[in-house]
Amino acid sequence: MSITVGPVELILPTGPGSLTLRLSTTLREAIQSGRLPAGTALPPSRVLAAEAGCSRWVVTEAYGQLGAEGYLVATTGSATRVRAAAPGTAPPPSPQPPPQPRPRYDLTPGVPDLAAFPRARWAEAYRQAVLELPTDLLAGRALVATTAARTTLTGFLHRTRQVQEDPTQLSLTTGSAAAIGWLTAVLVRLGHTRVAVEDPSWPGLRAVARRGGLEPVPVRVDAHGLVVEDLHRLRDVRLVLVTPAHQFPAGVALSAGRRLELLEWARSVDGLVIEDDYDADFRYDGRPVASLQGMDPDRVVLLGSLSKALSPAIEMGWLIMPQPLIMDLLGLDLDRIISPSPLTAEALAVMIDRGWYERHLRAQRLRYRRRREHLIAALAEHLPQASVSGLAAGLHLPLRLPDGVDAGAVVRAGARRGLGLVSADRYRMRPAAGPVQTPGPGPGLVLGFGNLRDRRVGEAAERLAHVVSNLIHSNLGD
Ligand SMILES: Cc1ncc(COP(=O)(O)O)c(C=O)c1O
Structure with missing residues (x-):
């Protein structure tokens, strides 16, 4: 069964649960997904009840529930409306920043080899x-x-x-x-x-x-x-x-x-x-x-x-x-x-x-394996105080930085030298308490090598080593 709310038509599912529950769930999901944006006026309970073929009580209960949860606001003498900044809704779209060029030395995790598409x-x-x-x-x-x-x-x-x-x-x-x-x-x-x-x-x-x-x-x-x-x-x-x-x-x-x-x-x-x-x-x-x-x-x-x-x-x-x-x-x-x-x-x-998809995967596996080995060797050469961990798999490597080197500072200084880097802290839900017991990433970086050009692997490791050693020296000078 469908109901009309503002400019959109919503499907009211059949199935388990009372009609009040199904109605409030449908409205809540529509608000959360942005289909019913802030300010949308909901139909008077009498109108919606007639459309849904239910008693007015069902609708007032559902509106009341969503009002209590902060999704709707009722004003005397005016329609019940979707509240601005209702819980779980997406923030209003902010102006899109201009697309940033990818960094020259792209060590951002999660990006595959775009040139190999x-x-x-x-x-x-x-x-x-x-x-x-x-x-x-x-x-x-x-x-x-x-x-x-x-x-x-x-x-x-x-x-x-x-x-x-x-x-x-x-x-x-x-x-x-x-x-x-x-x-x-x-x-x-x-x-x-x-x-x-x-x-x-x-x-x-x-x-x-x-x-x-x-x-x-x-x-x-x-x-x-x-x-x-x-x-x-x-x-x-x-x-x-x-x-x-x-x-x-x-x-x-x-x-x-x-x-x-x-x-x-x-x-x-x-x-x-x-x-x-x-x-x-x-x-x-x-x-x-x-x-x-x-x-x-x-x-x-x-x-x-x-x-x-x-x-x-x-x-x-x-x-x-x-x-x-x-x-x-x-x-x-x-x-x-x-x-x-x-x-x-x-x-x-x-x-x-x-068979093209499997062939592509085989070629990518070979390409990434070699790039990973090359990156590990280059890091061992230029940045021997840091250590990598993790399986021989995937498109990223956890890198533990030398003690006392702040990953955030490395990321910021790296950006100025064309390095796209991400701190391991970004993925934590709770701050790492005391010495980190997990095998990695501890305090450090998560290096993605999926979209790093092969010819830049050595240079990337060298630049990263420079950034780290500059920070160590400036720490010592403090
Ligand atoms: C852990 C993890 N899972 C899944 C994905 C893929 O997400 P999606 O398929 O939405 O691009 C990513 C992408 O970076 C990821 O890091």
Whole structure:
């Protein structure tokens, strides 16, 4: 059933929960997502009740609830309106800063080799997709629609990541951040309020969860990955977000023992593990470890994306969920814009079918492995007082700086010398207390080498060494 609120039409889902609850949830999500911006006047309760075919009491209850939560404001004699700066809403768009050129020595984590994007192959695959996509599929977005593409992708993930081979469990997304947004909406409806998150971790995903109503709760990471034992001490937490293949940013993998412990924990609390399959394609010292999702498809939700393997500009990823959650996802009033185009999905399927995608991944693996080795050797030569840690995997390296060197100062001084750097502190949820027990990153930097030009690796290490030694000397002079 749909209802009209201001200029937008909202779908009021059928399903569990009272009508008051479903109405307040629908309005809350529309406010949080920005579909109902600040100042929007809500229809009088009598009008909305008539449209929804319910009693006026249902609507006044829902308005009252959202008023108490700070989403709505009622003024005597005037309409109830969406309040400015309602909780969880995006801030008003600020003027876009002009695009910054990428630094000459780009050591920013999270950026793949942009110059290696397979332009010709992608163009050919996209051309084929445009010519061959069934006409009906031109009607909409690709959430669960392009069955052939989903089957191809699921088959690929089954072969390479050992995920459960059931295309009906896979939804196409515009990336992992979007996937977390959907998932949060589903999980909040199911009553979840908190999610355990690795500390340190990438703020991108936990920020989306927080915005959607799930409070991120930090959990330690050590040499074996997430410290599962800590989960048992948390109250009201039945969800955990992890990067098992390659922890970001500590650079470790979740050990075999911890994987079993983690799944055991999820079963014991009737909870879910959200597996961010980050960096899974890039393991250089052997075959990547299989996904957790394949070990227990009823307890694990897997997120993956093309952001590192191809480019974030493709805006495509996937979300693999246990069947019951899919039904909840389909019950959401999904904004059409957040699922990818069926043409993009089809182009990826063409890339996979023709073997181009795997060939590209193989070439990238080789390229990144060599670059990583080169960077480690250059750092050992120019900056022997610093130490790197982490697996031979992925696109980043934790670098521990010599004692007493402030990472923030290195980042600022590095920027003046053309170095794009990020301090490890940026990924922490809590400040590191005392000596850091985790294997990395302790106080230091997280060096990304995905988009560092090969010919600049040596120079980058040399410049970084200069920056660090200047800071040490100026500290000594203080
Ligand atoms: C840990 C982690 N997970 C996932 C992603 C990918 O996010 P998305 O697919 O939204 O680009 C990133 C990107 O930097 C990341 O650092």
